[in-house]
Amino acid sequence: MCQQTAKPLINDKIVFHGAGSMAEAIVRGLIARSVIYADNIIMLNRSSNERLAELRSRYGVIGSNDPGQKEEYLRTSPVIVLAMKPKDAAAALRSLGPNLQDGQLIISVIAGLSIRTIQGLIGKKQPVVRTMPNTSSSIGLGATGISFSKEVSDEQRRLSLNIFEAIGLTSVIEEERMEILTGISGSGPAYIYYMMEAMIASGIRGGLSKEQSAELTVQTVLGAARMVQQTGEEPAALRKKVTSPGGSTQAALEVLDKGDFFETVIAAVSRCAERSREMGAALEAELSAETEKER
Ligand SMILES: NC(=O)C1=CN([C@@H]2O[C@H](COP(=O)(O)OP(=O)(O)OC[C@H]3O[C@@H](n4cnc5c(N)ncnc54)[C@H](OP(=O)(O)O)[C@@H]3O)[C@@H](O)[C@H]2O)C=CC1
Ligand SMILES: O=C(O)[C@@H]1CCC=N1
Known part of the structure; x- marks a missing residue:
């Protein structure tokens, strides 16, 4: 058949x-x-x-x-x-x-x-x-x-x-x-990979094997993304649940804040969008130059 x-x-x-x-x-x-x-x-x-x-x-x-x-x-x-x-x-x-x-x-x-x-x-x-x-x-x-x-x-x-x-x-x-979407989701995977590279490197520096550090980092990123998706809770609310007052997470976040983490990410996304616009403008200029030549 x-x-x-x-x-x-x-x-x-x-x-x-x-x-x-x-x-x-x-x-x-x-x-x-x-x-x-x-x-x-x-x-x-x-x-x-x-x-x-x-x-x-x-x-x-x-x-x-x-x-x-x-x-x-x-x-x-x-x-x-x-x-x-x-x-x-x-x-x-x-x-x-x-x-x-x-x-x-x-x-x-x-x-x-x-x-x-x-x-x-x-x-x-x-x-x-x-x-x-x-x-x-x-x-x-x-x-x-x-x-x-x-x-x-x-x-x-x-x-x-x-x-x-x-x-x-x-x-x-x-x-x-x-352009702003490019800053978030087009280029976004690279920011997350960069964060993961840093987390893996810290684990290795602290004595974990490369494999252990990588495995734990991947699962942490995957779990965090799924938590936002599946619970429907805001990332800020989920962050608070990890952060005990005076505890280790708070200490870590304070270090990130000293480096102006939140605003740095916003500046990076905004620079990405701006760079996309620059690339677009360069292509538009090529078009205008050609149109001018044809006149
Ligand atoms: N990588 C990413 O994460 C993302 C990329 N993009 C966009 O995707 C586009 C491609 O990026 P990406 O894949 O990373 O780049 P790659 O450098 O990996 O690939 C570019 C490809 O274009 C080919 N190419 C160059 N000129 C010509 C031409 N005249 N005719 C036919 N093919 C040509 C190259 O061929 P050869 O090698 O033979 O020169 C190569 O296969 C970019 O415009 C980027 O903005 C968008 C979203 C995400
Ligand atoms: O870096 C780039 O220009 C491309 C666009 C989005 C991701 N990669």
Whole structure:
């Protein structure tokens, strides 16, 4: 008897234009959740054949560096995810523009790059979804901010949400909030890892083995995040429950406060948002310079 296999949620071909850490995190998450067949995912990069071979063997995706094939994939795929570094985006978008067909959906994960600048560099009012995911998408625990250009159809909106909902939480926001979101959830995993690095190092300095210190730190971070999620209590309320008056936690928090921990984190998030805006402004300036040259 012929076995019925469930159709995956996403049946469109998706091209990843850029095949680095963020593209891999999304692809890994999508494949792990079986929401798309691997051979519907095409990964392109600029030059690294070894990287594409690695991705092909790891996930069964299609990866190509052949200029003719790349052009064909970009011309025909209904969805193109822009996943190169901001510094490479202007050149990539300028050469992409003439190949695009009306209605092909552009999804960007590039920090700072606005919808307006994307459409300007492409030279067309293409439907654009601007997102800011994070690398935890690779294990289905991503947090992605999403904004839509007005050209995005309902169907394309649903498709974009399907992609990012499959790999974590999504939050549809006004585009002007994308930079602050980048400061919280796009770059946020790095702050938590940094904190963990410091906690692990202190455990080792205090005589724990590296393994013990790492294991205890991971479980502590995981447990703390789950506590906030599952109890619904505010982090401040949960912190108070750990902190006995005059006890060891209070002593530790006083040291953090001496280093202005709370305001330092706020300053870091704010600098991250500002840096995203600077990167966006640099790309917008490239667009303006080009428009000026054409006059
Ligand atoms: N890493 C993260 O945590 C997050 C990153 N982002 C955003 O994702 C984007 C990518 O970051 P990340 O994955 O870390 O970067 P990586 O450096 O890991 O990857 C960049 C990729 O882009 C490719 N590339 C460069 N130029 C072109 C081009 N012209 N055409 C096709 N591919 C090209 C590179 O190919 P090659 O190696 O061959 O040059 C490489 O595969 C950035 O814009 C960043 O802002 C967003 C959220 C989180
Ligand atoms: O560091 C960066 O620019 C990117 C954006 C968010 C996370 N990484």
